[in-house]
Amino acid sequence: MTAKTAPNEIAVLDKYTGESIAQVLESSKEDVERAITRAQQAFASYSKWPAHRRAKVLEAASLLLTQRREELALTLSREAGKAWKYSLIEVDRAAETFKFAAEEAKHLHGETIPLDASTAGEGRLGFYIRTPIGVVAAISPFNFPLNLVAHKVAPALAVGNSVVLKPATTTPLTAINLQNILRESGLPDGALEIVIGGGSTVGAWLVTDPRPAMVTFTGSPGVGTLITKMAGLKKITMELGNNGGVIIEPDSDWESAVDRCVMSAFANSGQICISLQRIYVHDSIAAPFIEKFLKAVSRLKVGNPTDKDCDVGPMISESEAVRAEAWVKEAVEAGAKVLAGGSRRGAVLEPTVIGGVKPDMKVVCDESFAPLVTITTYKDFEDALGQLADTIYGLQAGIYTRNIPKALRAIEKLDFGGVIINDTPIFRVDHMPYGGNKQSGIGREGVRFAAEEMTNLKMVVIRP
Numbered sequence: 509m510t511a512k513t514a515p516n517e518i519a520v521l522d523k524y525t526g527e528s529i530a531q532v533l534e535s536s537k538e539d540v541e542r543a544i545t546r547a548q549q550a551f552a553s554y555s556k557w558p559a560h561r562r563a564k565v566l567e568a569a570s571l572l573l574t575q576r577r578e579e580l581a582l583t584l585s586r587e588a589g590k591a592w593k594y595s596l597i598e599v600d601r602a603a604e605t606f607k608f609a610a611e612e613a614k615h616l617h618g619e620t621i622p623l624d625a626s627t628a629g630e631g632r633l634g635f636y637i638r639t640p641i642g643v644v645a646a647i648s649p650f651n652f653p654l655n656l657v658a659h660k661v662a663p664a665l666a667v668g669n670s671v672v673l674k675p676a677t678t679t680p681l682t683a684i685n686l687q688n689i690l691r692e693s694g695l696p697d698g699a700l701e702i703v704i705g706g707g708s709t710v711g712a713w714l715v716t717d718p719r720p721a722m723v724t725f726t727g728s729p730g731v732g733t734l735i736t737k738m739a740g741l742k743k744i745t746m747e748l749g750n751n752g753g754v755i756i757e758p759d760s761d762w763e764s765a766v767d768r769c770v771m772s773a774f775a776n777s778g779q780i781c782i783s784l785q786r787i788y789v790h791d792s793i794a795a796p797f798i799e800k801f802l803k804a805v806s807r808l809k810v811g812n813p814t815d816k817d818c819d820v821g822p823m824i825s826e827s828e829a830v831r832a833e834a835w836v837k838e839a840v841e842a843g844a845k846v847l848a849g850g851s852r853r854g855a856v857l858e859p860t861v862i863g864g865v866k867p868d869m870k871v872v873c874d875e876s877f878a879p880l881v882t883i884t885t886y887k888d889f890e891d892a893l894g895q896l897a898d899t900i901y902g903l904q905a906g907i908y909t910r911n912i913p914k915a916l917r918a919i920e921k922l923d924f925g926g927v928i929i930n931d932t933p934i935f936r937v938d939h940m941p942y943g944g945n946k947q948s949g950i951g952r953e954g955v956r957f958a959a960e961e962m963t964n965l966k967m968v969v970i971r972p
């Protein structure tokens with residue numbers, strides 16, 4: 509939710525109250541070109557900085573993020589509608605992401621290659637080194653305006669790249685705060701440039717400019733597909749959508765899974781790429797599981813995200829909440845049953861639980877990105893596994909079971925970037941490889957893995 513004020517100004521709105529909290533300048537095409545030029549100029553010197561110096565900047569940024577935790581969390585809660593406790597977690601995670609990046613700056617390395625494994629390579633010494641790729645064009649979504657920006661900016665800077673970032677138009681303030689923190693931490697001018705404005709204009713100008721060497725994008729599969737077409741021969745990473753699911757087997761500690769499933773479905777109003785959207789629960793435990801689940805959902809505190817005890821705030825905009833509400837209605841018309849929630853007030857959709865769903869309903873097969881979760885019961889584990897796997901997405905999936913062969917079978921069967929045993933798909937720490945298969949993306953983030961994606965390999969062969 510943003511509003512145009514003066515021709516080149518965008519008002520950033522509090523997503524709960526609708527009040528304007530800041531004005532930002534919309535970038536013109538010339539602004540985007542100038543930002544890329546400044547980033548290119550900065551790259552020429554920054555890419556030559558020694559690792560210890562880059563690491564120091566990233567460490568200092570991590571410290572400042574921690575020191576300004578509450579101030580940053582308040583901006584996050586207001587511009588993204590994120591409940592206070594989750595905003596605090598996001599700031600803490602971003603501080604850790606920068607810390608991991610500081611370490612990565614010091615550890616990035618190549619390896620030797622035994623060239624004499626081929627007769628043609630006898631007598632030669634071979635090794636590769638990793639070199640910074642150049643200017644990285646980074647485009648980020650609204651749902652984690654700090655930590656998902658950190659996942660692009662921190663590894664890029666760790667390896668000596670410069671970055672031009674286009675944050676989501678609805679949530680640019682946190683990115684600007686991060687840029688200020690990096691400047692205070694000693695990052696040279698131009699090493700992180702920010703451009704602001706609509707995806708189809710500012711985003712497209714950035715992607716189609718021939719100078720960035722790489723595009724790193726997090727967002728929806730539709731926009732991701734468009735960007736891969738526009739980017740030409742640039743290197744790309746794509747972190748896209750998902751319709752996260754979990755299987756709950758009767759042999760598991762399913763009672764303690766209930767609260768975790770509730771959090772996984774409704775944190776950040778379900779607007780997390782690894783939110784829990786599909787629960788498959790075994791028939792033999794379905795009744796008590798659902799009863800406990802609905803009780804826990806009824807205890808969620810819905811309202812103003814800046815309230816310290818808020819669990820579920822608004823969605824990013826009223827139009828998104830209207831879209832999600834329409835998906836619920838459509839499911840009900842096709843025979844599904846609302847077990848909790850379902851109603852909407854402005855941008856706030858009540859935490860919604862739907863039963864009696866069919867695999868082809870949007871609330872099951874598309875990414876709902878809303879505070880709604882479906883519950884399906886099953887009799888046979890293989891059948892549940894088939895349903896969990898039957899999706900165009902492939903980011904992360906979860907299985908609750910104590911049965912090792914079943915866990916191993918799930919790991920084998922699921923074509924996902926991450927398979928999480930005894931937890932939901934929401935589990936993530938910021939140094940693990942993270943990313944999706946199929947429509948969920950290309951490449952991996954997680955600091956070391958993103959850092960590697962953001963370098964070129966240079967092979968060196970020495971003939972004495």
Ligand code: NAP
Nearest residue numbers: 649650675676677706707711712727728731747748749781
């Ligand atoms: P989105 O609509 O795809 O937007 C993401 C970014 O792309 C925004 O900055 C947007 O600009 C920009 N954009 C839009 N059209 C563009 C174009 N034609 N060219 C260049 N840039 C363009 O996604 P969203 O609604 O912000 O975020 C939700 C999606 O992100 C969900 O699908 C979610 O699963 C996914 N996501 C994935 C991950 C992951 O790690 N896999 C993490 C978080 C979110 P505007 O702001 O102006 O629209």
